[in-house]
Amino acid sequence: MSSTKLVCIALVSLVFGQVYLVASEETIAVCPTNFTQVADKCLLVDGSWKNFYEADRHCRSLNAGLLSISNPTEFNVINEWLPIVAPYQPEFWTSGNKLGGTSDYYWQSTGEKALYLPWQTGQPTPTTGDCLILLANVNMTAEGTTLSEHRLSVRNCTKWVPHVCEAPLQIFKTQLCLNTTAFFEAKVPA
Template identity: 80%
Template sequence: MLSTKLVCFALASLALGQYYLVASEETVALCPTDFTQVAGKCLLFDNRWNNFYESDRHCQSLNAGLLSFKNKMELTAINEWLATVVPRNPDVWTSGNKLGGTEDYYWQSTGRRAIYLPWQAGQPTPITGDCLILLANVTMTAEGTTMSEHRLSVADCTKWVPHVCEAPLQIFKTQLCLNTTAFFEAKVPA
């Protein structure tokens, strides 16, 4: 009788031991090392002065692309971040360009057509180049120097400017799993 119960218990334990109970589950979004989360993406400012092509190559080496943005909300968050990270830097490369002779600007980092284009006053001036920078107007007064928000400006792709790399958030799903066999271990007298 005891051996029958023991066999049934052992079989039930083996069957249940194949299943795991998920005690908790959490999704975590993180940025790569040295990147900062801004507007749902990960950004990294690089103060080396490079042309568009070198800047793009640098970002690609980090598994990232040059900066892009979709709307006013993203640009506002990027402007706030730039004001704290590099308060005196008037311009940075974006991935925006119309290389290849297209009429429209595209974000090289995403391959999408740039729809939201908040231009600086007097822009765009295509004769000045095919690439886009974020440019802030600098005003010097007796009280000091102030900068306006960064807005898009057309630039020659060989111009030397610092840049911002963007990488997607890395999404991780964590689970705390409990092995049900851990609760059914039993010592049987010999």
């Protein structure tokens, strides 16, 4: 009896053209609007000067968080990208901080303990603040001004600095679907 119902449902679906055949399927990853894919993250430099709290709030308004750094490979790619998008900017807020009375640094955007901390020479100096920036040394020569590699430095959280927001890659599954009367492509969240 149940097989009879199944056959009837299949026939009705065929009559109304509702049986779809997935001809191909592909997963794609894209960044939100205005963000750039850097390593496995989507990043956006905001050159407006904000304190740590305002910068964090701004990133959150974009469904993102302040930059976190998880490993040397990611750090190197970010350092290659920063001089391209902000060639004369020596400092940026990250999500790193030790707010809340802890002696360890955490990435506020991920909630994880900061295990990889590529410090600027002479850092950390906890007496200068509780929040972390990426800081590059400015080198002025007769040929012009250049910036060294950005490295982490401790700052007072109320200092005004530009910031980098990070958002996760948006993953979509693209399916090429066929039915008896239509040919279309659909993007569906993975």
